[in-house]
Amino acid sequence: MRLVSVSKLKPDMVLARSIYYRDCLILKEGQTELYRYANRLKNIGIEYVYVEDAFSEGIEVSDAIREGTRVACKRLLRNAIENFSNNSTLDMSELSQGINNIVDDILKITDVQVSLSDICSADDYTFSHSVSATVYSLLIGKKMGYNKAMLEKLATGTLLHDIGKVMIDKRILCKQGKLNKEEFEYIKKHTLLGYEALKKCRQITELSRVIALHHHERMDATGYPYGLPAGELHEFSRIVAVADVYDALTSNRCYRNKWTTVGAVNHLIECSDTKLDTNLVAALIQQIAIYPNGSMVHLSNNYIGIVREQNRSMPFRPIVRVIADDLGHEVKMFEIDLMKELSITILETEIERSEKWSLFDF
Ligand SMILES: [Fe+2]
Structure with missing residues (x-):
């Protein structure tokens, strides 16, 4: 399968991954004549979909968690947050099952390099972000050697880290353009509001709650709400800081388009240690x-090519299936292993330069 812009959907393409909108299945894997749905997908803010076509045969995309786990967890989180908005109580009985399932999926992963392909629209951001950030937190926690009980606490705190935003005015939360000083100070309050809200729920441990309070604190004490130094931040909060930043950069937001994986990774590296x-x-x-x-x-x-397989020892140099030249002319397909052809590099990915890529027909 491969990822294709909805503006380039062709009659020979078959949907390779089901598409959900607000937890509802809108197009099922295997759907044909996808081009008929291009405008509708664009209208709800879905820009890319996974398809199978002649170019993509045999290319496999392995996800960190199963699609069913992700969709169910998003739905359970939405229900829990909506109930919380209406009656200020957080019921963890159902959400705990969703958390369990994510942790189980993460513990089963054997692939070293996973992709996280949540095809969602910008207005689905809140719940998608919480679930994706949880997956990233768990990947880090697993690497740090946490046991299942610790991973569940980390997942609970990450999933609910932004619950304070429920109490923040949506007009300011999703304002296009730069926030003024007062607006930013106001948004910062979501950390304290979230922590206070979680304190009322006895099923949530203090270790999970503190994530809501400290996920915007930074190692160099420049974060908020307190500007705490690294030594005063629990590892859980430092993990969620990384997961939160990475997922925010790689998601479409109401005020900007998402970054590429390589751009977001470079940003994380730049922020390391400071x-x-x-x-x-x-x-x-x-x-x-x-x-x-x-x-x-x-x-x-x-x-121009499609990434076919990862080279685990050199993640910047995968195996690429070439399908066309950069003037947009199709060529007989062949593969280049960038780990062997060291003089060749990847200049950019499609989502980096959508203007230029819009000239190509594939
Ligand atoms: Fe936050």
């Missing part, structure tokens, strides 16, 4: 595919 914990950043980066399988890339030898 803002974010170096060891925890390394633990995450080692486990995610920099150029995920199925993504389109432009190579320095003037070809």
